[in-house]
Amino acid sequence: MANTDTPRPPSSATSGTPNLTRRDVLKGIAGVAGVASVPTLLAACGTGASPSAAPSSAAPSGAPSVAPSSAAPIGGITLGSNYSDQVPKDAMQAIADAFTKETGLTVKINTVDHGTFQDQISSYLGGRPDDVFTWFSGYRMRFFAAQGLATPIDDVWAKVGSNYSDAFKVGSTGDDGHQYFIPIYNYPWAVFYRKSLFQEKGYTIPATLDELKALGDKMKRDGLIPIAFGDKDGWPAMGTFDILNLRLNGYDFHVGLMAGKEKWTDPRVKTVFQTWNDLLPYHQEGAPGRTWQDAAQALVQKKAGMYLLGMFVSQQFKASSEADLADLDFFPFPNLGTPYDAEKALDAPIDGFMIAKNSPTLAQDLDGAKAFMEFLAQGSTQIIFVTADPGNVAAAKDADTSGYNPLQKKAVELIGSAQKITQFLDRDTRPDFAGANGMQSFLLDFLKTPDQDLDAFLGKIQGFWDTLV
Amino acid sequence: MAVSEGRRRRYSLLTRRDKLVLALMVGIPVFFDLALIWGPTIVSILLSFTNWKGIGGISASNIVGLKNYESLFTVYPFFWSALRNNLLWLVFFLVIATPLGMFLAVLLDREIRGSRLYQTAFYLPVVLSLAVVGFIWELQYAPEQGFINNVLGRTGQGSLIDWLGDPSLNIWAVLVAASWRHVGYIMVLYLAGLKSVDPVLREAAAIDGANARQTFFRVVFPVMQPINIVIVVVTMIESLRAFDIAYIINRGKNGLELLSTLITNNSISEANLVGFGSAIAVVLLVISLGPIVIYLTRMLREEAT
Structure with a gap:
């Protein structure tokens, strides 16, 4: 929740402005303070009755709950939004206004701090949700669809399907083969660097792991931190794991591992951590106590040479100056000399919208909600959003990309060249496995003691997985 | 009728x-x-005997018996460190923070010059929510931008102190932050008690030739028995409900596990392991019952006599 912050799964990174953490922390305070007062009985508070029967208990904490929508005005829909930072919030409002202008239907936006929104998503969807809500592709989408908490929108996809590539359709399809999700944008994970710094020092883009290490050594000699790194929020390290696993073991193994079909004790997983261990000396020290924003600052200030992160890192450059943003560039993670290099697979998480099942107003709003989904599937709508927050690129084919900045243009190219796209570790696997007291903690443990007995370490991870399933 | x-x-x-x-x-x-x-x-x-996920009704198939407790005590890697941190919190508060607060109260009770000012300064953190306290200290402890590392000159690669990220260090860093608030709280409670001690007792002790130390330990402290109990109970409650700071800093992971954060992360996060979280809550409940029962039996015995 807040978190707090707080502390955020990667989705948090997709929206928002710089200094996200600090602001989030303040925002989360009200919620956390309420939660904190009754830790012992928390578990019971919200769960005394089945959620559908007791909507008032659906939001378990005293936190600013995902408020049940009051009856929607006639000829309108309600939208539960986690775009709580100012820039994306304004963009969301602009989209709603454009929709109202076109159709005459009003959109009542119910914005909730995104950490809180994510934490309470189950009770929200099980209680009295809004008609339409913001959410993520991947396991996180399929999970709620499988619980019967989302409304299938195959008919919407029949109309808008041609506007999306196959990868997006796959990312919008639930386990039962129906579509539940409308993507509006995504963003790639890649290695970011400053063009001016590379030019000044005569660095070249590394294409292989050895070149990356050689470049790292050169940067060290130049007094630079080769690779900026911050993992205080727990999720950024997942990006490193994902790309190493994809390059070393391929897309199919990664997906199998996320789904529990492959074991964490597999020797192939061990090689990922061994390779990572070899790269750790090039990483910025003290990562477990540093936020990604602070790590990004090392790149902004030219103290660090490279940074493996999602394109939302551009927010920090944009906040610094337009010139800094123009200086930012990226290259795909180097090849590791395996057959899977050719897949060029990468994390490119998709954000979008779904229609809730339990919305009390859905019966009368369903047509409006579907019209809104169709509206969201238009390139012109998505451009409103990605222009406001240029750390993302529009998902629809008919989006007018002429207004993109060079970074966005390159992102489109990179995502287009990838044969396989993954979402992100915590979007591709069970939330209870990926969470703070789960994979986040395990990866932090590895970063603290990378030389530990990896077999025992992986055994712990597999043991934890086994308790969940 | x-x-x-x-x-x-x-x-x-x-x-x-x-x-x-x-x-x-x-x-x-x-x-x-x-x-x-x-x-x-x-x-x-x-x-706590179910594997309910918080969605839909509970049926017989959700009942898993003692499985939650079994995995909690055996496989779950975070339970024992959470329990250890909770106990550490309790011991640290009882041994360091609370006596320090009492000491400050005794000092301020002596009507030294500017005691109002000190009183306000020490009490100020208490009016802040622990979440705000966590936020303030997060900025102090930040690796490069933080005040502490900059004062120590330990911000570079190789010399950096990762106050909040190093799992062997961060619990102490957080305890200092939590004590910063707790000391003021105890100080005010104790000061109120000291003010209500009959001055005649001190006079009598002074006439009998007791020095300040003797007066406090032999006369004032025993008279303050009811306040002392309140303070011990308050300290225990504060330790067991410790949550906000750890949660604000990193959601209670990487060395900052607490039973309360485990409950939250399991029960009301996206993970929604309501059954498993309830099992942890029950453990915390059982631990909390200890001090409560001791306190209540004392209270009832005193009332009876």
Whole structure:
């Protein structure tokens, strides 16, 4: 929740402005303070009755709950939004206004701090949700669809399907083969660097792991931190794991591992951590106590040479100056000399919208909600959003990309060249496995003691997985 | 019926109205006590035997018996460190923070110059929510931008102190931050107690030739017995409900695990392992019952005598 912050799964990174953490922390305070007062009985508070029967208990904490929508005005829909930072919030409002202008239907936006929104998503969807809500592709989408908490929108996809590539359709399809999700944008994970710094020092883009290490050594000699790194929020390290696993073991193994079909004790997983261990000396020290924003600052200030992160890192450059943003560039993670290099697979998480099942107003709003989904599937709508927050690129084919900045243009190219796209570790696997007291903690443990007995370490991870399933 | 009722009324000291008032006065609190405290507690205990995910109803297939407890005590890697951190919190507060707060209270009670100013300064953190305290200290401890590392000159690669990221260090860093607030709280409680001690006692002790130390330990401290108990209980409660700072800093992971953050991360996060979280809540409940029972038995015994 807040978190707090707080502390955020990667989705948090997709929206928002710089200094996200600090602001989030303040925002989360009200919620956390309420939660904190009754830790012992928390578990019971919200769960005394089945959620559908007791909507008032659906939001378990005293936190600013995902408020049940009051009856929607006639000829309108309600939208539960986690775009709580100012820039994306304004963009969301602009989209709603454009929709109202076109159709005459009003959109009542119910914005909730995104950490809180994510934490309470189950009770929200099980209680009295809004008609339409913001959410993520991947396991996180399929999970709620499988619980019967989302409304299938195959008919919407029949109309808008041609506007999306196959990868997006796959990312919008639930386990039962129906579509539940409308993507509006995504963003790639890649290695970011400053063009001016590379030019000044005569660095070249590394294409292989050895070149990356050689470049790292050169940067060290130049007094630079080769690779900026911050993992205080727990999720950024997942990006490193994902790309190493994809390059070393391929897309199919990664997906199998996320789904529990492959074991964490597999020797192939061990090689990922061994390779990572070899790269750790090039990483910025003290990562477990540093936020990604602070790590990004090392790149902004030219103290660090490279940074493996999602394109939302551009927010920090944009906040610094337009010139800094123009200086930012990226290259795909180097090849590791395996057959899977050719897949060029990468994390490119998709954000979008779904229609809730339990919305009390859905019966009368369903047509409006579907019209809104169709509206969201238009390139012109998505451009409103990605222009406001240029750390993302529009998902629809008919989006007018002429207004993109060079970074966005390159992102489109990179995502287009990838044969396989993954979402992100915590979007591709069970939330209870990926969470703070789960994979986040395990990866932090590895970063603290990378030389530990990896077999025992992986055994712990597999043991934890086994308790969940 | 009317006869028997009339007869009973004749022998009763209370009128019908009195009885109604009494019934309401007892009944309403009992109702709220049952509904808001015992109800959720019992539901929590029951839920701890299920694997309920917080969605849909609970059926027989959700009942897993003691499996949650079994994996909690054996496989779950974060439980023992959370328990250890909770106990560490308790010991640190009891041994360091609380005595420090009492010491400050005794100092301020001596009416030194500017005592109002000191009092305000020490008390100021108490009016802040622990979440705000966590946020403030997060900025102090930040690796490059933080105040502490900059003062120590330890911000570069190789010399950096990762206050909040190093799992062997961060619990201490957080305890300092939590104590910063706790000391002021105890100080105010204790100061109020000290002010209410009859000055005649001190005078008598001074006439008998006791020095300041003797006066405090032999006379004032024993007289303050009720306040001392309150302070011990407050310290225990504060330690067991420790949550905000750890949660604000990193959601209670990487060395900052606490039972309360484990409950939150399992029960009301996206993970939604309500059953498993309830099992942790039950463990915390059992631990909390210890001090509560001791306190209550003391209170009842004192009332009886």
